[in-house]
Amino acid sequence: FQAGSSVQVMARVETSDNPVSFLEFFAASSNQTINLGRGFVRDSTYYFLHWANAPVGTFQLHAEAVDSLGARGVSGSVQITINPPPPPPPTWTGADPSGYWSAPANWLSGSVPTNGADLIFPGGLPPGDMVSTNDLTDRVFRSISLTGGHTLRGNQITLTNHTSVILNRGTNEIACDWIFTATPSPSAPYFAWPRIQFSGFPSELTVSGTVGGG
Numbered sequence: 001f002q003a004g005s006s007v008q009v010m011a012r013v014e015t016s017d018n019p020v021s022f023l024e025f026f027a028a029s030s031n032q033t034i035n036l037g038r039g040f041v042r043d044s045t046y047y048f049l050h051w052a053n054a055p056v057g058t059f060q061l062h063a064e065a066v067d068s069l070g071a072r073g074v075s076g077s078v079q080i081t082i083n084p085p086p087p088p089p090p091t092w093t094g095a096d097p098s099g100y101w102s103a104p105a106n107w108l109s110g111s112v113p114t115n116g117a118d119l120i121f122p123g124g125l126p127p128g129d130m131v132s133t134n135d136l137t138d139r140v141f142r143s144i145s146l147t148g149g150h151t152l153r154g155n156q157i158t159l160t161n162h163t164s165v166i167l168n169r170g171t172n173e174i175a176c177d178w179i180f181t182a183t184p185s186p187s188a189p190y191f192a193w194p195r196i197q198f199s200g201f202p203s204e205l206t207v208s209g210t211v212g213g214g
Contacts, residue, residue, distance in 0.1 A: 001054060001080060001081070002082070002083050002085050003055060003056045003082055003083065003084055004085060005054060006050050006051065006052050006053075007050070007051040007054050007080065008048065008049070008051075009025050009039075009048070009049050009050075009051060009061055009063075010047065010049075011023060011025070011065075011075060014045070015065075018067040018069050018071070019067060019068050020065050020066070020067055020068075021066050021067060022038050022039075022066055023038065023063055023064065023066070024036070024038050024039070024063065024064050024066075025037065025039055025049045025062075026061070026062055026063070027060070027061050028059060028060045028061075028062070028077075029058065029059050030058075047065075055082060056083065056084050058079065058080070059080055061080060062074060062075050062076065062077040062078070063075040088109065089117060089118040089119065090109060090112075090113040090117050091107065091108040091109070091120040091122060092107065092119070092121045092125075092132060092150075093105070093106055093107060093125070093129070094106055094125055094128070094130065094132065095129070098133075099129075099132050099133050100132075100133050101132060101136050101154070102135050113136075113139070113141065115139055115141070116140070116142055117141050118142050118143045119143070119144045120144075120145045121145065121146045121147065121150045121152075122147050123147035123169070123170065124148075125149075130151065131151045131153070132150070132152055132153070132154075133153050134152060134153070134155045134157055134176060136155060139158070140159075140181070141158065141159055141160070142160050142165075143161040143166065143167065144157070144159065145166075145167040145169075146166065146167070146172040147170055148170030149170060149172065150172045150173070151175060152173070152176060154176050155176065156176060156177040156178060156179060156209075157176060157177070157178040158179050158181060159180055159194070160182055161182060161194065162182040163191065163192065163193075163194070163195065164195060164197040165182070165194045165195065165196070166196045167197050168196060168198050168199065168203055168205045169198075169200050169203060170200065170202075171202070173206040174208070175209060176209045177209040177211075178209060180211075180213045182194045
């Protein structure tokens, strides 16, 4: 699970004595126990609850049922982990005058893109900030999104996504070599092959390097 997601929990109640009045769910971490609230009963046996906006951490979930006489039964626990949300994709800012991809200041996150990233080059930047040089080596990215006026140059760009490896909006240029590495089955439909996707009108992409596959 990721932070902010909704976790559905369920408990099954078995009793041969007094009927169950209500059932509560709890999430216990190393430093707190959260009462998630009462479950809603779908029939006389199953109780459900949606834990919304679960925080980051590892929790032991358990249920406690209270019968008509106030007696309380406690279930065994189940461990779940709520992970932090994934970092946002690397977004170009052009803040460093060098225009190099290796300059952390040129990325909104303040860190250089790593393998497997989806690179975003947004529109609305000053013209001088929309010319960038890939000086990184041995990097493999999933995809690139270009919006209006960017020029990419420098080292070869390797892209691995199986479908839209480049999303192009407006007029952009790739002035370096680039290679697709995805290899779908020859019988796969056209939309399963690596491709450039154009969005909006007009939309134009100039490629002046060598394009290859592998």
